[in-house]
Amino acid sequence: MADYDLAIIGGGLNGVSIARDAAGRGLRVILLEQGDLGGAASSATPHLIHGDLSVLERRGFRRVRRALAERKVWLAIAPHLVRPMRFVIPAHSEERPPWLLRTGLLLYDRLAGRGGLPPSSTIDITHHPVGNALRRPFGTAFEYSDCVVDDSRLVVLTALDAAERGAVIRTGARCVRADRADTWRLAVVDRGHRRVITTRALANTSGGWSVSVAETVLRQPPPRAGAVVQISQIVVPRLFEPDNVYVFQNSDGRLIFASPFERDFTLIGTVTHDFRGDPAIVAMPAADVSYLCEAASRYFREPVVPVDVVRTMSGVNLAPAAGRRRDGALAFDARRRKAPLITMFGGDVTTARWRAERAVTRLTPFYPMSRPWTAAVSLPGGDFPWQSFEAEVDAARDRWRFLSEAQAQRLVGAYGSRLSAVLGEATSRAELGPAFGPELTGAEVRYLMQTEWARFPDDVLRRRSKLGLTMPPADHDALAAFMANAV
């Protein structure tokens, strides 16, 4: 008998979503990730859970409705990671006419259905706090509801849920060869050790590596795909006070987002273009940084310039062969007497759960398995209604009285109702071990290493938290030493 029912190559959002779905349906699952979970494209997304106005503009009504339904699901199952926000589009005399924006947003409200987030409205920003950060000419804006998300924590908590349902999650494990017969036989370099595993089915969710994995590791025909595409964003010091996302119409017709990011910063994105090279080495070109700075400076009172940029985020993935980049691609190959192969790449964060459900369902002729379930079950720590987020923060401050409001907001946003697993019975900050920068404690690092597969400082500072943005360099070294010595 094969060791597993399903092995997954790649621990981005696509891979972990398949692992969660399949493990919860009773399959024996192993996921192999050569680096860190979400270490590639899945932590370089626009950080949005949304229906996407640009898809609406291209008349993708069905796709927008589906994405808005998934927005509801994410709010219900991950209320700590997904935050509803008002999105503000200033009307611009040289761009889409105001009546068109208003009509589009009314349609967006309709597609979202009732009982969700507040509907769109028109605002006079000359007398509204959202106008304070903007240049003078903007008088009218349109407001609507969507959500922001911590993308890399979404990946890790999806993997954690999979693991709690029996999936084996191996980071630092690179699949170097796979031989296909009636089962798959995989050679894996797992933290320096070579091992062989067998599995009844295989999923290639290696993102920007999908073609090279198909050709050189699986030795199967490459998936039908378009170009390899790079997505990038920039982080700058906070540009505006109100807790909303701005949506700017750029002169090339694209929509540019500026979102609050980690309390003291603003995330501006996105810019995309075709990519050539090794997906492991992705740098944001200076021209892309300038593009986003110029797009934002058309609207913000204070110009945004490249020297303001404190971090860039870039990732690459394969685009599907025919347009529709947001949907991603799913291929299923189950030739006679050959073990099944699923290939899934690209697609947006909003619909990842739904895509994984479709992918795993393709295996139903091969295994007895239970029905789809992931839409109705919370991710770890997400077992409270999204409307109660502030009550969770208040409860955390009551229980751990040494937490400031901002610290409690961050911790509840990261761990939700599982915060007690991080802070335990501590009654003072000193009981949480050494401090790294103003926020991070030894107890949190230990939790991330023991429970969430963190191995190196970047796993903690860039993905499981974003505290690297504010941590002094000397504390980086102290953290590295602490992690090297921690069990």
Ligand SMILES: Cc1cc2nc3c(=O)[nH]c(=O)nc-3n(C[C@H](O)[C@H](O)[C@H](O)COP(=O)(O)OP(=O)(O)OC[C@H]3O[C@@H](n4cnc5c(N)ncnc54)[C@H](O)[C@@H]3O)c2cc1C
């Ligand atoms: C141009 C572009 C535009 C995008 N636009 C949006 C958007 O508007 N909205 C949105 O929400 N998202 C967007 N995304 C989507 C998002 O960035 C990701 O594509 C999505 O999260 C799915 O990623 P993935 O899991 O397929 O790949 P990745 O996150 O890249 O994961 C693949 C993983 O496979 C691993 N791997 C590779 N080879 C091996 C091997 N041999 N053994 C073990 N592991 C291996 C890699 O280390 C990597 O971690 C966009 C992406 C791109 C590229």
